Amino acid sequence: MTGERAGQITAGGAGLGAYRPLLGVADEMLGADGQIRPIWSRMAAHLGGLAPADLAIQMARADRYLRDSGVFYRQYGSAQAATADRAWPFSHIPVLLDEDDWSQIASALIQRADLLESVMADLYGPNHLVSSGRLPAGLVAGNPAWLRPMVGIRPRSGHYLHFLAFELGRGPDGKWWVLADRAQAPSGAGYALENRVATARAFSDLYAQENVQRLAGFFRDFRDALLNRRQDRDSRVAILTPGPLNETYYEHAYIARYLGFTLVQGEDLDVRDGQLMVRTVAGLRPIEVLWRRLDAEYADPLELDPSSRIGTPGMVAALRAGGLTMINSLGSGILETRALMAFLPKLAPHLLGEKLAMPNVATWWCGDAAARSAVLSAPDRMILGDALATGMPADQRGDATRAGDLETADLARRLQSRGTGLVAQEAVTLSTTPTLLQGRLAPRPMTIRVFLSRNSGGWSVMPGGFARIGATPDPAAIAMQHGGSAADVWVVSPRSVVPDSIITGTPPPLRRRSASGLPARAADNLFWLGRYVERSEGIVRLLRAYHTRLAEAGPASAPLLAAMKPLFDQVGVDPRTGVPKALLENLSAAIGSAGRVRDRFSPDAWSALDDIDRSARRMSSRVTAGDDAARALSALLRKLAGISGLVHENMYRFVGWRFLTIGRLHERAMGISAALAVLADPEAPEGALDLAIEIGDSVLTHRRRFSVTASRDTVIDLLALDPLNPRALRHQIDGLRDQIDMLPAANDHGALSPLAREVLLLHAELATADPATLTSAELWSQRSRIGTLSELLTKAYFP
Numbered sequence: 001m002t003g004e005r006a007g008q009i010t011a012g013g014a015g016l017g018a019y020r021p022l023l024g025v026a027d028e029m030l031g032a033d034g035q036i037r038p039i040w041s042r043m044a045a046h047l048g049g050l051a052p053a054d055l056a057i058q059m060a061r062a063d064r065y066l067r068d069s070g071v072f073y074r075q076y077g078s079a080q081a082a083t084a085d086r087a088w089p090f091s092h093i094p095v096l097l098d099e100d101d102w103s104q105i106a107s108a109l110i111q112r113a114d115l116l117e118s119v120m121a122d123l124y125g126p127n128h129l130v131s132s133g134r135l136p137a138g139l140v141a142g143n144p145a146w147l148r149p150m151v152g153i154r155p156r157s158g159h160y161l162h163f164l165a166f167e168l169g170r171g172p173d174g175k176w177w178v179l180a181d182r183a184q185a186p187s188g189a190g191y192a193l194e195n196r197v198a199t200a201r202a203f204s205d206l207y208a209q210e211n212v213q214r215l216a217g218f219f220r221d222f223r224d225a226l227l228n229r230r231q232d233r234d235s236r237v238a239i240l241t242p243g244p245l246n247e248t249y250y251e252h253a254y255i256a257r258y259l260g261f262t263l264v265q266g267e268d269l270d271v272r273d274g275q276l277m278v279r280t281v282a283g284l285r286p287i288e289v290l291w292r293r294l295d296a297e298y299a300d301p302l303e304l305d306p307s308s309r310i311g312t313p314g315m316v317a318a319l320r321a322g323g324l325t326m327i328n329s330l331g332s333g334i335l336e337t338r339a340l341m342a343f344l345p346k347l348a349p350h351l352l353g354e355k356l357a358m359p360n361v362a363t364w365w366c367g368d369a370a371a372r373s374a375v376l377s378a379p380d381r382m383i384l385g386d387a388l389a390t391g392m393p394a395d396q397r398g399d400a401t402r403a404g405d406l407e408t409a410d411l412a413r414r415l416q417s418r419g420t421g422l423v424a425q426e427a428v429t430l431s432t433t434p435t436l437l438q439g440r441l442a443p444r445p446m447t448i449r450v451f452l453s454r455n456s457g458g459w460s461v462m463p464g465g466f467a468r469i470g471a472t473p474d475p476a477a478i479a480m481q482h483g484g485s486a487a488d489v490w491v492v493s494p495r496s497v498v499p500d501s502i503i504t505g506t507p508p509p510l511r512r513r514s515a516s517g518l519p520a521r522a523a524d525n526l527f528w529l530g531r532y533v534e535r536s537e538g539i540v541r542l543l544r545a546y547h548t549r550l551a552e553a554g555p556a557s558a559p560l561l562a563a564m565k566p567l568f569d570q571v572g573v574d575p576r577t578g579v580p581k582a583l584l585e586n587l588s589a590a591i592g593s594a595g596r597v598r599d600r601f602s603p604d605a606w607s608a609l610d611d612i613d614r615s616a617r618r619m620s621s622r623v624t625a626g627d628d629a630a631r632a633l634s635a636l637l638r639k640l641a642g643i644s645g646l647v648h649e650n651m652y653r654f655v656g657w658r659f660l661t662i663g664r665l666h667e668r669a670m671g672i673s674a675a676l677a678v679l680a681d682p683e684a685p686e687g688a689l690d691l692a693i694e695i696g697d698s699v700l701t702h703r704r705r706f707s708v709t710a711s712r713d714t715v716i717d718l719l720a721l722d723p724l725n726p727r728a729l730r731h732q733i734d735g736l737r738d739q740i741d742m743l744p745a746a747n748d749h750g751a752l753s754p755l756a757r758e759v760l761l762l763h764a765e766l767a768t769a770d771p772a773t774l775t776s777a778e779l780w781s782q783r784s785r786i787g788t789l790s791e792l793l794t795k796a797y798f799p
Helices: 038-047 053-070 099-123 138-140 189-202 202-210 216-228 249-259 315-320 334-338 338-342 343-354 369-375 378-386 406-418 520-563 564-568 581-595 603-620 627-648 655-679 688-695 699-705 710-722 729-741 756-765 774-796
Strands: 094-096 163-170 176-182 234-240 262-264 269-272 275-280 283-292 325-327 363-364 402-403 423-426 430-437 441-454 458-461 465-467 486-490
Touching: 038 202, 053 189, 053 234, 053 315, 053 603, 094 099, 094 458, 094 655, 099 163, 099 176, 099 334, 099 343, 099 486, 138 465, 176 334, 189 202, 189 249, 189 402, 189 710, 202 275, 202 688, 216 249, 216 283, 216 441, 234 249, 234 363, 249 262, 249 325, 269 315, 269 430, 275 315, 275 520, 275 756, 283 402, 325 564, 338 363, 343 363, 406 581, 406 756, 430 465, 520 581, 520 627, 520 655, 520 688, 564 655, 581 603, 603 627, 655 710, 655 729, 688 699, 688 710, 710 729, 729 756, 729 774, 756 774
Parallel strands: 094 486, 234 262, 234 283, 283 325, 402 423
Antiparallel strands: 163 176, 163 441, 269 275, 275 283, 363 423, 430 441, 441 458, 441 465, 465 486
């Protein structure tokens, strides 16, 4: 298909549509002569051979993977930003680049990374660039991204920069331009991985044929480099995230899980004697390498921004003491200042002895801001507008204008000669790439984000990246916050590519990690996740029993239904609707807790939990009381049982599993003790004992064990005192005792913690009780004491 013309890319009746580049704009797939570029020939042939239904099936495979994996992106400015996540805006057609073209890109970006490292070392070291006049003093000293407390602090690793990203665009002449430097806390690498998996799902056959260079080796080498920067092998490498409300939190959790690093927030950390420590359930543990994913000024409220609530006091002191390697060094955000790009072409020969291999987009720094008002005429102000300001970081302030015409560019040059405090940046007409819009190919502007990591042998470039595709032909619509989408980048080799993975390579010596390195915040969320899931199951069981009896007996069931009211009141549920609001709130709380430990929660379990939540919300709008509700609740119960199975069968028996299990056992013990106190009370109405057995999921067991009609004695024996019944109160207390006894410091050579002592007392009382002594009052007392276990657990492990 190499010789086909634009407009001939169709798919057997699918009607992908005539594909024509925009007038005067370079296109990635079609050359200036309208011919399909050789690198795109297989992709064009593949798309051209698909019927509309087949195309939809392939694209749906990618969408399903992203949905099931829970890939999301939080859009700032939304009124629901704290609770709602935006589905990942995925563009299915990858951007294809030739290996030779990519080699030139990689070489140029390595040069640029070395230049930025040299600039960073000077700005926080001798400051020769300013003192010699090569950089304006106002550009540095007046820049909020330049952190004065970091001056003179040499990084322990010997380098300021370890992970960088560059925004690139291709101009009409086919050459690549650097549009922006990302040195603060570059995002997108994890999304690039997810884009790759999703695209490979959509084009599974084509992916293997195209000899696409793999991404796993890039991450494996960077992981190994970070691990090797530790001096103490028992210390940790951690990723510092601003938290679940950050727009790219999913990526932070995904990368932590993928690389096996600990995900931490500022509140998890403490600094002791110049050493950064993480608060775990077993006490403080050292962190020697920290991959920072929050802006530097928020990292330390003691020496940087005192209003920060997401940082760690003393972080700068730890760096000053040489006890921590930071990825990247605090203060690297100054390298993102757009005005700095105006000076890089001249700094390269001075610092590196060579010219920049890849140019910036044209940028002008217009001098001292003090002269601004004196020299700007009203027409000039109208041309540049009020958005111009001194050189602030691009992601924080409107520090630049994109001069889209010669008039603006000429004005920028005139202002530069007059000495005004402005920075202007020339607009680049970006190349377009094919994207699918309603089943048809359409050209849309694109940029690519390329990632570099520093390893033992120097800089390594990810062979691919993260493309951003415009929502419209207007380049301003590229940003995902403004409707843009993301696509994979395939670097295509003429040779066969060896499959790679994160676990290949030379295996290190066998060394098991400590089982007690769980951050206290993560343990807290796992505990509550267990409670919320079990509470949701308990609510569903109560509701199903309620609506089953309503359907079977109607008004005659009123006394029994009224007797259930204290149980519903305990969990804040109004049973008169099929799927009440309180159940949805509990499921939302479970998802919230799981979302805060995404690095420790399996994708399958997350998908199952999200499926339950979506199912319950669909049911809530259409399920009616009675039989309809009973059947719907049975379906939810099966889905909830699936989550319990995933956790029980698949989750490693690490300390995190213990806290999750403790939460589940604790909540079940609370529920069964309350149910027995109400339904096994001598004053309970007829049918209450059968109801208790049903809620306790022990109908068949009761029939096998007792060949008599249910009595209070048989129900109490089976649901309170039988250690072999997984639904019995005794079984929950036995499990709590076993799990608590294995927690750090719970049983130190026979010296029991208050938590271990209390659960032991509960166990002893139940083990020596009988149905006659276990009255309703005693069951309520037991429930209250079980509740105190949560308080003791919090005091001991979640300070």
